Amino acid sequence: MIRLNQVAWTYPHAEGPSLRGLDLHVTAGELLVLCGASGSGKSTALRLMNGLIPHFHENGTLTGTVHVDGLATATAKIDEIGLRTGTVRQHPRRQFFTDTARDEVAFAMENFGYAPADIHTRVGRTLDDLATGVPVEQRLQHLSGGQQQQVAIAASAAHGPAVLLLDEPSSNLSTGAVERLAGTLAQLKRDGVTIVVAEHRLHYLRDLADRVVVMRAGRIHAEWTAAQFRAVPDEDLAREGLRGEVLRAELPELAASGASAARPVPPAQVRPGVLELDGVRCRLGGRTILDLERVAFRAGEVTAIRGINGAGKSTLARIVTGLLRSRGVVRLDGRVLSRRARQRASAIVMQDVQRQLFTDSVEAEIRLAGTNAPAAPDTAAVLAALDLAHLAERHPLSLSGGQQQRLVVAAVRVANRRVVVFDEPSSGVDRRHLGSIRAQIRQLATDGAVVLLISHDDDLVALAADRQLTLVPVRKPSGSH
The missing domain is CATH 3.40.50.300 (P-loop containing nucleotide triphosphate hydrolases)
Incomplete structure (x- = not known):
């Protein structure tokens, strides 16, 4: 055949x-x-x-x-x-x-x-x-x-x-x-x-x-x-760098209120955090995609965002990073952030990382990411840790899918933002490089960032996350069409 x-x-x-x-x-x-x-x-x-x-x-x-x-x-x-x-x-x-x-x-x-x-x-x-x-x-x-x-x-x-x-x-x-x-x-x-x-x-x-x-x-x-x-x-x-039996982790659930929360609690039971969402709602195509009355994320931790396909995980990522309009308020350190301010304060690894590659070499991509970054880490060390140093002169679009994924992870690490979101960062990543991505995610949290990890990859969640927020699709009100 x-x-x-x-x-x-x-x-x-x-x-x-x-x-x-x-x-x-x-x-x-x-x-x-x-x-x-x-x-x-x-x-x-x-x-x-x-x-x-x-x-x-x-x-x-x-x-x-x-x-x-x-x-x-x-x-x-x-x-x-x-x-x-x-x-x-x-x-x-x-x-x-x-x-x-x-x-x-x-x-x-x-x-x-x-x-x-x-x-x-x-x-x-x-x-x-x-x-x-x-x-x-x-x-x-x-x-x-x-x-x-x-x-x-x-x-x-x-x-x-x-x-x-x-x-x-x-x-x-x-x-x-x-x-x-x-x-x-x-x-x-x-x-x-x-x-x-x-x-x-x-x-x-x-x-x-x-x-x-x-x-x-x-x-x-x-x-x-x-x-x-x-x-x-x-x-x-x-x-061989291959994935075997899936790791499982029982993570504590982050308190949240709203129709998107799988285990909603009264808003008063949500403890304050560095990154807070109040009354955040988003509608796309005529239906509510995300509805969070209140949730707060802590700095220095990795919070896994879990839930079935269509529960609003990527929508949450785009709202937090200022890429999508929504109703409600997003605060960082108690200060309300506009969409533009959120874009300046955050970084994201998207599902399709080719949309985030802009230059003609791996080295240039990292230099661009570190522009105006506060106290950026050693870029050479980050590239080496993610097994990219030998590809420094390669055009990003000539890399494999897994290599492109790791390059954008490296760029986010170098950007050194207060809020960092990873949206399925282990797509196309083998077992060995899964460990290197986990190390970069954990280091961002150690450096004091608010880190959100959206992933269906149980292995990565078990290795990297401290707690989880589980989202569910918002149900239509009874009697609606």
Whole structure:
């Protein structure tokens, strides 16, 4: 079904190849997991399978051959490859073409000339199966990152491709959504779809994978059968930078009042803090996304913001950092902050970090972040701690997803703001670098910042957080429509 023979690929301006003589064969109906440390070549291998290399990345150097479902991807038309494959990228916002979930799921089928009645049936069935709980009447830009990812999966599978390629599909999903993803992959596998998943978080794939390929420096380093994969000791996974059993932590719940609080208390029971939110409410697309009557965050601590996809976690991040309008008051040290003042006092690591990269090198990105920073830490030490020092001259957009994630973490660390928000900072991050990101988060708290950590990553929360605030979606008032 998929055959990569002696494939080498070098991106434009890269110091060396991302893939080196890669031989990889995937049989029809197989679920193959590609794993390995950040920058090992997993995403590049997927781009070869869906034809983005060389049709989109035209200026690199490619040798070897790639065949998918009988097509030579280097010479086939991109629409021919797209009819046979579906791709779910790590950041779904980058692959949307329309404004609503229904239109997005229909988009590929419309372009391939499916009959309108068939499109209507497939859209409804696919949304029910793969996007459970997503408010499909909302605009895509108003959905949470996890909900956008569910829509992307549905849109990629709706036209019935023979091959489904997924790049870190669990990265922004809640525990319940990951379980639904596993169920979805199991159903697609039963339907005979060939599936290739590039992942760091392996726990949900233990009973699904037929084979696991471990990549290192653009080559296959190891292969495990399904039985071997289930028997791999955790220390062997750690040696390859792979995630094993999920860590769990019982964290104390932060007192909060309001409809968004999972365990609301009377406002008077909320203790004062350095960062305080009073009567903060936000409406998007005609519905209330966040409603917090009162909550206060302490300096010197890491507060994990938890909750299912769509509970308002990223909305809270954007309000705190002044990126989104809302009703209510935000105070820092007892002083009311305007949106502009919040922007000056805070820093954020967004889910899609490419939106935060502005310069032409890693070193320049860090210098920009440290401009006017009070008592900025040693930038060289921060880069070294996050395993980025050897990439100082590289263009940020030439880095892997995990490397870009760590670069923005480094920039936030250097900016040295009073309030720092991390929104899914471990997306695309391997086990070893998870520890380095945890160390930077903890150091910010030690330095006296108010640190909010929005994450579905139980491993990171267990390693980094002191307490948690659990949010729930705001329910419509009884009788409303």
